Amino acid sequence: MSAAVAASRLVDRLPSVRGRLTPEQPLSALTWFRVGGPAEVLFVPADEADLSTFLQALPSDIPVTVAGVGSNLLVRDGGIDGVVIRLGKGFATISQEPGNKLRAGVAALDAMVAKAAAKAGVAGLEFYRGIPGSIGGALRMNAGCYGRETKDVLVEAVVLDRQGNRHVIPAQEMGFSYRHTSVPPDFIFIEALFQGAAGDPIEITARMDEITRSRESTQPIRERTGGSTFRNPDGFKAWQLIDAAGGRGARRGGAQVSELHCNFLINKGGATAADLEGLGEDMRARVREQSGVELQWEIKRIGKESP
Ligand SMILES: Cc1cc2nc3c(=O)[nH]c(=O)nc-3n(C[C@H](O)[C@H](O)[C@H](O)COP(=O)(O)OP(=O)(O)OC[C@H]3O[C@@H](n4cnc5c(N)ncnc54)[C@H](O)[C@@H]3O)c2cc1C
Missing domain, CATH: 3.90.78.10 (UDP-N-acetylenolpyruvoylglucosamine reductase, C-terminal domain)
Known part of the structure; x- marks a missing residue:
């Protein structure tokens, strides 16, 4: 069976969605390395409800892979079987909460979260300015630099499990270690709540600029x-x-x-x-x-x- 036929048969087995299902979507355009074969089917859910309904109805034998913005991924040339899920616009909101907290959807870029924190006068998230990934990747990888990691600023993460059920995981239950979390690999992060401290937007921005300069000269x-x-x-x-x-x-x-x-x-x-x-x-x-x-x-x- 050709890959095209297999992909279109897979689409026929998938639940209907409000988001986008694309068979044989090349993944090279979605990763920093710009290499790699296609996703058998790429699913970009419209929002949390769409993703949850999809997971609830998805046959259990169909493999699921989650991709962020691909800054830590090497996708092999033969591509990925099953469904690759990439969270987009419906998961990218950033909002401030009382007590110097910031809530971010996982499709928000780390740098956007750092900038939003600076604007809101929330200090402590500047390090995200130096990491080119999304919040989803930051949670999965415990991303960090310049002495701070995701584990130092996270209050809780919101996930959907493979059956589409929602869970809130407090930071201390994330099992964080160096570039790792012990959260089950098939859990999909959808949101994070971060804790910062009150700070001066001008000083926070200056620290972010310093991080950008240092990155450009060393990497x-x-x-x-x-x-x-x-x-x-x-x-x-x-x-x-x-x-x-x-x-x-x-x-x-x-x-x-x-x-x-x-x-x-x-x-x-x-x-x-x-x-x-x-x-x-x-x-x-x-x-x-x-x-x-x-x-x-x-x-x-x-x-x-x-x-
Ligand atoms: C130039 C450059 C500099 C970098 N510097 C740093 C650095 O200083 N510190 C650092 O820690 N990293 C660094 N990285 C690596 C990378 O940016 C981080 O690991 C980042 O957190 C990955 O995020 P992403 O969105 O690109 O995830 P991806 O690369 O797309 O995926 C990474 C992993 O996260 C999983 N994942 C992504 N989203 C979700 C989700 N919603 N739910 C569940 N799992 C998910 C994927 O399945 C995969 O296992 C750098 C990368 C580059 C290219």
Whole structure:
């Protein structure tokens, strides 16, 4: 059966929705690396009720994958079977709540949340200015930088489980650790409530500007990249290990290890997901040989290899 036929048969099995169902949607346009095969079906729900009704009626054998804005995703060239859910406009509101709190839908970009906090005079969320993802990705990855992480500012997260039931998870039950939460992988975050402190909008904005400047000089943020490729092993920096193993600037096909920051992989143009993943594995092998350390992927690699 061709992929097109399989995708249209899958659409026939899906519940009807108010949002958008697109068979064989290329995911390369939806990830920072700009690589990867198609979603068998991409679902962009209209709002929470649409998503919940869809999940309630979705046959349990159909796999579900959630994507944020793809700044931490390497989608393999063969694409993703089943339904890929991407939350859009209906999940992007940001509002202030009493007591220096901010509520944000998961499709809101981290940087937008940081800016909204600054405008409202809520301090403590400035670090989000430096992370190019969405709040959904920040919750799943416990995203952070400059000494602060999502776990330090979260009050609670709202999720839908695979059956479409709504739960509110207090921050202390999120099981946060470095770039990880123990919330079940099939839970879909839909909203977050953050706690800040009263602050002066001008000072908050100045701190955000400093973060932006620092990012631009130390990371290849204008390239097609996925951020830090590997977790920092205990007592080491991944970039230093890669540098020491001679990886800086190494290439495979259209993929390259960044000259600016060795823990970043870059699509220099025309790279496949296999080039990028292969180059990452080359770095793991070099580091293993040179220093005996086993690097662990931080970037989420998902989907199938090309047949
Ligand atoms: C230039 C650059 C710099 C970066 N710097 C940093 C940094 O300083 N600190 C840092 O922590 N990260 C950094 N990253 C990595 C990345 O931005 C973060 O991990 C971010 O939180 C990912 O958000 P996203 O929306 O892009 O998620 P995606 O990459 O789309 O997805 C990441 C994971 O989150 C899951 N996910 C997304 N939305 C939801 C949801 N609604 N419900 C459930 N699961 C969901 C996905 O299934 C996937 O497992 C950087 C990336 C780049 C490209």
